[in-house]
Amino acid sequence: MSLQPLFARRTRRMKASEIRELLKLLGQPDIISFAGGIPDPAHFPRAAFAQAMARATEAQAAGVALQYSTSEGYTPLRDWIADYMARHGVPCTRDNILITAGSQQALDYLGKIFLDPGDTALVTWPTYMGALGAFNAYEPRYDRIDPQANRPVEEIAAEAEAAGGRVKFAYLSSDFANPTGVTLTEDQRRSVIARAEALGCAVIEDAAYQELRYRGEAVKPILALEIGAKGTIEDCRTIYLGSFSKTLAPGLRVGWVVAAKPVISQLVLTKQAADLQTATINQIAVAEVAREVFDSHVAELREVYGARLNAMLAALERHMPPEIDWTRPDGGMFVWLTLPAEMDGAELLKRALEAKVAFVPGGAFYADGSRANTLRLNFSMSGPGRIEEGVARLGQVIRAAM
Template identity: 55%
Template structure:
């Protein structure tokens, strides 16, 4: 037996599952990450991945920013060196000023730079949750948040039960253009949530990933801003805000942030040190330069492009969906949530959609921590032009009509 076949035999004989932690054994593949592989298949119209359109990335400004960084010897050395875990100070200062411009009292010490907002959620879960603690979220909610918090083996509850249900440790909420529903919380809902969280001593995790992608006017103030206005600053509050540049600049730089009271930031810094020491210095310094040169026209262009696609999807749904199907009408973000007639299963429908109509989406059951509502699905419009959206929704409508006739 040669060395290769011998090592393969030994590997096959090891029961790796028995060696994994309880969390490692619980970890399962994300339906969404698996569906992204469909983007490479010819002929597939995919409404699965809620990801930015690379045609809208500010490539020229990004290239110029890298060139400026490497043209400055001191800046280039800093960009390629280890750095502090809190994050690049000029970037944190800029973020702090953006919040102060909105009337929120804070400074750079209230901000931690993370590897995207996904790492922010992971660090927050590790800091606050013990096994059995209760996490509240909307039904449905962002799958990535559920995955991040599940490392602590919490119990999951409905955000609607914040005031009356079992005492929770965290309440996770995406108030603006939520993933997956596209829904936005009104002012009364925001005020009531903050009041209930205060009364019950619950820490609120606000995910602001899509807040800049607004197509019908500005959304209400963030939970962080509302609480800071009531309490005078971020530090006396219980809201932790997560943000990201992935949706508005590029996801590949992997730069997000957390805004929180200083005692929370100080402890999160220690967890980040253990996780990865710090977010890429090069990415942070380049991004700070990009922000200096981007201008407001970039966000306006994103809103125009994605807003046109949102309009195209809603119009196509109006034209092609059969009776009994309903959907959300988002004012921003990247998603439309579709509810199917009772008895239909989004996961089973997906298999037939790919095989017969060559169209993909995410089954809705993936977005529920418990008791999934399977007669639902999520459509993302961010990657497709209006003509492709029209064709894809027409295919989906044709499939649903055939399903209803079975």
């Protein structure tokens, strides 16, 4: 007997994550892996979390830490986030904030509350494959968000209507995007707001990598620019997603959403139906660690990861054939390579694994599966020596395949 015929239609659009599968390679010490987009566990603030967890489980505190809590989230953590957002030009209150089980959960909830089958989601080309995985279950049509404003919004809206729906939101990462490492300029961010206004849609700003800037001047978040123009977050269409996964620790699964109160209220209802709340003890620990060491810890990560980015860019210059192009990000965790048009990243990976080096093929980051001649390299998990060796191996594999 199989229950598969009873599965809902939406399950046909659910696909295994190539990244999650490739993470299994991290346990093989002979493979130099540039595949996982994950922070280096050697630089987790372990002592701070151990102390915070110990305090949270002391007799008197345990009644709060181990108990059910509000769906909105732990109040001291939401207050810390409100102060953090104010530092980035986003004045808001705790009522504009929902704590989620990582920003990945927020993506799923936003797909659930915005998308009807046939609606259009605008995404970058390429985009974060986890966002596509979250949205796919709600059966959208995908189109390209163009920060350069080259394509008429009337054409985008007409095509969405012809497909049986309307444009509901534009999703993008404005800083050091996964997978490309590209950062939008302030003019491009303002263009995104203007185009969303013309389309009457929301903007989902994924800020997972915002703190990981290693050089250059920070650019204000899209939400900050919109508040600057409109005066209050309550009049804004931008929904900001933050996460502690890339700064403090991913395993605790603590992220947040900042938006106008009606959006937060709808997301709270969605969370109540899904999992009631994010784990209280995790929120308490994150609140304490963020209050104690966030700025100093992020400064340490910038130094470590910045050196690794420099090592990767220098290694690419030394070892890649002249036909290969790559991005030169100012932060984040990724460098994006473009191969000659006739090459396939997935086929190249098979050869690379024989040479004991891994990466993520780029095709899965495109909503239409195109551009197979691309790949993503992660530098946060490897020291400069392994980066040099891994890029040298990859260069040899690429040359042999050309």
